[in-house]
Amino acid sequence: MTSTAGVPPVSTDDTTAAKPRGRKLTGYWLILPGAVWLLLFFVIPFYSLVASSLFDPKGSVLTGYEMTWHVGNYVDAFNQYKGQLGRSLLYAGLATLTCLVVGYVLAYAIAFKAGRWKNLMLVLVIAPFFTSFLLRTLSWKLILADDGWVVGVAQAIHLTDVLNIIGLTTTDDRLLATPFAVIAGLTYNFLPFMVLPLYASLEKVDIRLIEAAGDLYASPMRGFFKVTFPLSLPGVVAGTLLTFIPAAGDYVNAQLLGSTNTKMIGNSIQSLFTTQGDYATAGALSVILMVIIVAAVMAYVRTAGTEELV
Amino acid sequence: MAGVDRRTVFKGAGGAAALGLSAVALRYGFNTPDQKQDPSTLVAKDRSAQDKTLVFSNWPEYIDEDDGKYVSTLTQFERETGISVRYTPDVNDNNEFFAKVKNQLGSGTSSKRDLFALTDWMAARMIQVGWIQKLDAAKVPNLHANIIDSLKSPAWDPKRQYSAPWQSGLTGIAYNKAKVGEIKSFEELLTRKDLKGRISLLTEMRDTMGFLVMIGGGDPENFSDDEWQAAIDLLKKTRSDGQVRSFSGNEYVQDLASGNILACEAWSGDIANAGDENLVWVPPEEGIMIWADNMLVPNLATHQDNAEKWINYYYEPEVAAKLAAYNSYICPVKGAQAAMEKVDPDQVDNELIFPTDKTLSQTHRFMALDEATMRTYEGDYADVTGA
Numbered sequence: 214m215t216s217t218a219g220v221p222p223v224s225t226d227d228t229t230a231a232k233p234r235g236r237k238l239t240g241y242w243l244i245l246p247g248a249v250w251l252l253l254f255f256v257i258p259f260y261s262l263v264a265s266s267l268f269d270p271k272g273s274v275l276t277g278y279e280m281t282w283h284v285g286n287y288v289d290a291f292n293q294y295k296g297q298l299g300r301s302l303l304y305a306g307l308a309t310l311t312c313l314v315v316g317y318v319l320a321y322a323i324a325f326k327a328g329r330w331k332n333l334m335l336v337l338v339i340a341p342f343f344t345s346f347l348l349r350t351l352s353w354k355l356i357l358a359d360d361g362w363v364v365g366v367a368q369a370i371h372l373t374d375v376l377n378i379i380g381l382t383t384t385d386d387r388l389l390a391t392p393f394a395v396i397a398g399l400t401y402n403f404l405p406f407m408v409l410p411l412y413a414s415l416e417k418v419d420i421r422l423i424e425a426a427g428d429l430y431a432s433p434m435r436g437f438f439k440v441t442f443p444l445s446l447p448g449v450v451a452g453t454l455l456t457f458i459p460a461a462g463d464y465v466n467a468q469l470l471g472s473t474n475t476k477m478i479g480n481s482i483q484s485l486f487t488t489q490g491d492y493a494t495a496g497a498l499s500v501i502l503m504v505i506i507v508a509a510v511m512a513y514v515r516t517a518g519t520e521e522l523v
Numbered sequence: 524m525a526g527v528d529r530r531t532v533f534k535g536a537g538g539a540a541a542l543g544l545s546a547v548a549l550r551y552g553f554n555t556p557d558q559k560q561d562p563s564t565l566v567a568k569d570r571s572a573q574d575k576t577l578v579f580s581n582w583p584e585y586i587d588e589d590d591g592k593y594v595s596t597l598t599q600f601e602r603e604t605g606i607s608v609r610y611t612p613d614v615n616d617n618n619e620f621f622a623k624v625k626n627q628l629g630s631g632t633s634s635k636r637d638l639f640a641l642t643d644w645m646a647a648r649m650i651q652v653g654w655i656q657k658l659d660a661a662k663v664p665n666l667h668a669n670i671i672d673s674l675k676s677p678a679w680d681p682k683r684q685y686s687a688p689w690q691s692g693l694t695g696i697a698y699n700k701a702k703v704g705e706i707k708s709f710e711e712l713l714t715r716k717d718l719k720g721r722i723s724l725l726t727e728m729r730d731t732m733g734f735l736v737m738i739g740g741g742d743p744e745n746f747s748d749d750e751w752q753a754a755i756d757l758l759k760k761t762r763s764d765g766q767v768r769s770f771s772g773n774e775y776v777q778d779l780a781s782g783n784i785l786a787c788e789a790w791s792g793d794i795a796n797a798g799d800e801n802l803v804w805v806p807p808e809e810g811i812m813i814w815a816d817n818m819l820v821p822n823l824a825t826h827q828d829n830a831e832k833w834i835n836y837y838y839e840p841e842v843a844a845k846l847a848a849y850n851s852y853i854c855p856v857k858g859a860q861a862a863m864e865k866v867d868p869d870q871v872d873n874e875l876i877f878p879t880d881k882t883l884s885q886t887h888r889f890m891a892l893d894e895a896t897m898r899t900y901e902g903d904y905a906d907v908t909g910a
Contacts, residue, residue, distance in 0.1 A: 260545070264553035273894045274625070275652050277557040280550050297909075359721075360782040383765065384720060389783060390768050472769055473762050476909035484909055487618045488728075489901045492555070 265496030274490040286497035294481050294498055298505070301478040304392065304467075305460035308399035309407075312456045313449065315400070316407035320448070321441075323408075324415035338408050346402065350469050353398055357388045357470070364388055383474075390472035398466035403459060407452040414448030415441070450517045458506055478502055558629030560653040562822050565631055571828030575606045578826070579833070580620070580639040582816060583612040584796075585690065587849035596842050603836070606829050616772070617645040624821070628654040633823040638830040640689045644729055646817040647679035647891050655685050656820040662831040663687065665838035669857045673883045674815055678744075679891050687834045690792075690852040691815035693806065693878070693886065694730040697789035699779055701801040706786050708808040709734045713761045723778060723787040726770045728904040729889035730812050731758070731788060737809040743887045755903050762907055770908040776802075791875045795851035804875070806882060813886035815855065841866065847876045 264280045266287070272278035291298075323334045341349055357363055364387060367373045376382040381393040388394055418441060426436035442449075464479025471477075478498065485495035587595045597608055614620045620641065624634045628649070641649065649655050660667060666687050680686050698706050706712055712722055724731045733743035735754035741747075746754075761767055768784055773793060778784045780799050794804040820830050836842055840858035847854035848867040853876060854860075860877045863870055870876060892900060 260548055261553045264549045267549065268554075272555070273898060274555070275558045275629075275648075275894055278555040280554055282550075293906075354778075354783075355781070358781050358783055387720070390720070473767060473908060480909050481905075484905045487622065488726075489898055489905055491898060491902065 262496055262499055265492045266500045268493040268496065270491070270493040272493070274492070278492055283493065286493045287501065290494045290497040291501055293494075294478065297476055297478045297481050298502065300475070301461050301502075302505070302509075304396050304399060304475075304477060305457050305463075307396050308403065308460050309453050309457040311396070311400045312404050312407040313453060316404055316411055316452060317445075317449075320408050320411035320415050323412055324418075325420075335412070338405050338412075341405065347465065350398055350402065350465055353394070353401070353470060354389065357394055357397075359387045359389060389470060390475075392471070392475050394470040395467050395475045395477075398470045399460045399463060402463075402466065403456040406455040406459070410451035410455065411445065411448040414445045414451075418444045446517065450514065454510060454513075458510070461506060462502065556630065558625065558652055560628065560631050560822060562653045562656055565822035566656065567633065567823040567825045567827075569825065569828050571826045574826065575604075575829070576609060576826060577606050577829040577833055578609045578611070578635065578637045579818075579830075580611050580613050580636050581689065582614045582640060585612065585640075585816075585850060586610065587846055596837070596845050599842070600833065600836050604829075604832055606832065608833070614639060614641065617642050621645060621648075624654075628821055631822070633825070634821045636821060637824040637826040638818055638820055638833065640816045640818050642816055643677060643679070643814055644889065644891070646686050646819055647677075648897075649819065649821075650680060650685050654822055656822060656824060656827060657684050658687070658820065658831060658834070659827075660684070662828070663835045663838070665835045669838045669840065669843075671855055671857050673813070673886065674855050677815075677888065686817040686819055687838070688815040688855040689818050689837070690847070690850055691813065691855050692852045693791040693875075693882075694725070694733075694812035694814065695789065695791065695804055695806045696786060697779060697794045697802055697804045698786035699782065699801050700803050702782055703785040706805065709788075710738050710809070712786055712788070712807075713738070713757075713766060718766065718785055720765050720768050721783075721785040722767055723769045723771050723775045723784045724767055725775075725788050725790075726772055726908065728901055730814070731770075732900070732904060733812040733887060733889050734788070734807065734809060737887070743810075743812065744890050746890065751900065751903075755907060758904075758907050792850060792852040795873075795875045806885065811882065811886045813853075813883075813888060815853075851875055853878060 265278070267280050267282050267284065268278040268286070269281040269283050270286060270289075319338070323331055323338075327334050355361070364373070367376075367388060368385065373382060373385045373388070376388075376391075376393050377385050381396070382388065382391040422440050422444070423436055426440045427433070431439060462479050464477055464483055467475050467477040467480055482495050482498050482502075485491045485498065586597060587593075589595045589598055597610060601607055613623075620639070624636075624639075627634045629652075646655075658666075666683065670683065670688070674688050674691060676682065696706055696709060696712055703717065706715070706718075712718065732751075732754055735758050736743050736746050736750055739750055739753045739757065741750035741754070769778075771778070771787075775784065775787045775789060776793050776797050779787055779789075779802055780797065789804055791804050794802050818830075818834055820827050824830065837846065838856050840856055840862040843854050843856035843859040844862040844866040847859060848863065848870050851873070860871060863877075874882065
């Protein structure tokens with residue numbers, strides 16, 4: 214999580230004017246590949262996105278779009294899609310929280326309790342990546358099927374009733390096509406992105422510090438919250454960011470596991486861009502999503518105050 | 524310049540220049556051009572004679588394949604004509620394929636294809652903006668002699684000068700008879716209590732909205748804005764009542780078979796090909812939506828002659844019968860039913876391949892839309908399907 218692209222172009226070893234010209238430029242040559250990459254795959258697409266968001270909405274794919282600084286697109290897009298925006302942030306937030314709880318326990322177990330099984334467990338965390346993201350999400354459709362045993366068991370232990378009361382499902386006879394299924398899908402798909410950074414920072418925690426806490430009469434619980442958890446904060450911040458950002462923009466889970474009432478902002482952007490051909494609104498909506506996420510992330514990182522991260 | 528050093532001035536000037544450049548780039552760099560073309564100026568020199576190939580893009584699983592002793596229609600065509608066919612199943616979705624070829628065809632360059640197959644409304648759209656070449660009627664006599672009456676003259680190409688249907692199909696209702704009683708009408712599908720939350724509709728706006736317009740008493744081929752609004756309101760209400768579980772593409776077949784949904788809006792061939800005897804396809808009482816996928820020759824195609832040979836070949840009744848026996852979609856070729864006696868006698872009376880005149884008289888098409896209306900309608904529909 215460090216940025217080394219901006220290495221100072223001037224070397225510091227000697228300052229004589231007689232330095233060969235080529236050497237002076239070495240720094241620039243070294244950043245060239247990175248700069249070209251950034252220009253091609255970030256700056257130009259970003260400009261293109263911003264330009265689309267300011268297209269005259271009267272244009273169309275076939276008659277062409279012209280950029281006319283039409284800022285009104287933002288107002289229209291926000292008003293029309295604020296529901297989906299809010300829902301995306303809510304679902305992504307809940308999924309991140311669930312990932313954090315589940316992922317922390319898992320990462321803790323791998324870092325401190327796994328012993329010789331450590332490597333195997335790490336491989337198992339990454340193992341799902343060997344199958345396509347799409348296929349894994351589709352399999353959840355089979356697992357959570359209305360006539361499947363998962364729904365049967367959930368009904369028998371009244372889990373479906375509980376979910377229904379807190380509003381995560383809409384009826385008590387199914388799990389698919391509900392907010393619960395979408396959030397569960399997001400949690401499942403992004404869990405490894407939480408576990409790995411958490412593991413990396415828990416692994417670095419010096420066991421002797423935890424032992425010292427015990428020696429100083431801290432209960433295991435107190436020791437955890439005073440020593441282990443604060444030391445793992447960089448992992449928590451990195452993990453939550455790596456989970457929240459892609460989850461907020463995800464549209465596959467909502468598409469496959471959700472219903473018409475669980476559409477997220479990614480679904481709206483995709484439909485605007487491909488089926489409706491409304492580049493102006495699609496662009497404005499993408500920029501809005503980006504701004505919201507960047508603002509949220511900056512506020513979060515500032516509050517969490519983990520300088521090692523940025 | 525008291526208090527301002529040179530450095531600050533340079534910085535300020537640099538910043539202003541960057542801003543100005545950005546503004547210019549944003550204003551002029553990313554506009555999208557008008558994509559209308561004139562097909563008569565975009566005729567490529569036909570290389571069919573010296574270069575015996577044909578590049579055809581079609582939908583997946585839409586053609587028979589060689590299997591043991593069975594010789595596919597494509598292999599037979601290659602043997603008869605000596606033309607080698609590069610058949611690519613890369614059309615998954617009309618909009619997606621449109622996006623794929625838009626930059627080339629819209630700017631008057633070659634799409635590197637000689638032929639592709641698209642659904643009626645997209646075919647109409649491409650012909651309208653001048654991306655499609657006229658077929659030489661003299662080179663496709665079978666097309667004009669054998670095309671079935673119901674497909675002979677669509678509003679967007681009344682004389683079939685530009686297009687030739689590959690296969691046609693019906694949109695209606697399907698249900699799982701092991702789990703639910705008979706469903707007769709589309710209205711039943713949208714209102715029956717025992718189907719609440721257990722039905723799916725198609726994301727294809729024209730199919731679904733055709734039925735909703737019909738429920739309101741309108742004609743999908745010619746309806747007013749008020750009728751459209753009423754149909755959208757009905758869909759909105761059905762959705763907020765929780766009747767509709769999802770809007771889907773082809774994936775509804777698995778959901779129907781596994782019991783996640785009990786009934787749905789469905790394409791005839793999908794259900795016929797699913798091979799599950801519990802799945803039944805029925806024509807709704809309100810009427811049936813009919814569509815076709817049409818072969819089109821794009822501008823600057825270099826093997827139009829070969830493409831026309833291909834079209835003419837697939838309008839021979841026997842070839843058409845072979846293809847239809849594999850696909851279970853409506854065969855667009857007259858005389859194929861008689862030819863089917865020899866190809867596969869079991870399929871002669873298959874109503875999904877050879878619908879009766881009575882069935883065909885109940886079919887409707889969705890009316891052609893101009894770009895602006897299309898965007899409004901697609902937008903209205905997307906608002907309901909994904910709110």
